[in-house]
Amino acid sequence: MTLLELEGVRKSYEDEDVLRGVSFAMDRQDVEVIVGPSGSGKSTLLRCVNRLTEIDDGAIYLDGEEIHGIDENDLRRRVGMVFQDFNLFAHRTARGNVTLGLTAVLGLSKPEAVERADDYLDRVGLADQADSYPAELSGGQKQRVGIARALAMDPELILFDEPTSALDPELIGEVLGVMRDLAEGGTTMLCVTHEMGFARSAASTLTFLDDGRVVERGPPEQLFENPREDRTRSFLGQLTDLER
Ligand SMILES: Nc1ncnc2c1ncn2[C@@H]1O[C@H](COP(=O)(O)OP(=O)(O)O)[C@@H](O)[C@H]1O
Ligand SMILES: [Mg+2]
Structure with a gap:
């Protein structure tokens, strides 16, 4: 069952065409991994999906509904986002960062929000850090x-924009571990990441984006072992070499 569909999505900034007609669809519980060179439009693509950026042409549908017809608060609740640089509020504790949306957007009471926040902090292995401020946490804990x-x-879809790129190498594993658990638990995820081990083991579909276009898209094993396009082979080859 299709959850997210992009149809001919175009986006330009002044003199630059960043997305040049991107189309793809993902089902509920899919884990879509997007890779591509720096500047190829990956972050822009994610930002279009939750309307942090408006598209110029084409359409994006969430569960069959064009996203411009969805109230922005509803859309942001239904589509979560995890950022490369964490985007935590420095003056709020870990728990305070999690409760904020629960009270402000979902309208939960303070005790309900705290209970829910502590439950989710526990799920990511941070039960004992609920009272810590971001400055007291490692990068992996912050993420x-x-x-x-x-x-x-409780979003229908979570967007991840290079969630491990700002982390020291020894902290990447703990974040990928949480992401793997989510993938196995059926969370629908659209992930920009260059962690090829994660892509191979967790992705249902791998998309190679270059210069604002989908160059190739398919099961990860197909793109790794038997890509149709030379550009895919050379880009994935470089990434895989870097991991060795
Ligand atoms: N808000 C913006 N204003 C102008 N140009 C932008 C803006 N955001 C992104 N760009 C440009 O769009 C291109 C794609 O950026 P981005 O989507 O961040 O690529 P990626 O995430 O793949 O590195 C880049 O050339 C970038 O400079
Ligand atoms: Mg980016």
């Missing part, structure tokens, strides 16, 4: 708070 915050809203 797990970011994931708990997104999950706690």
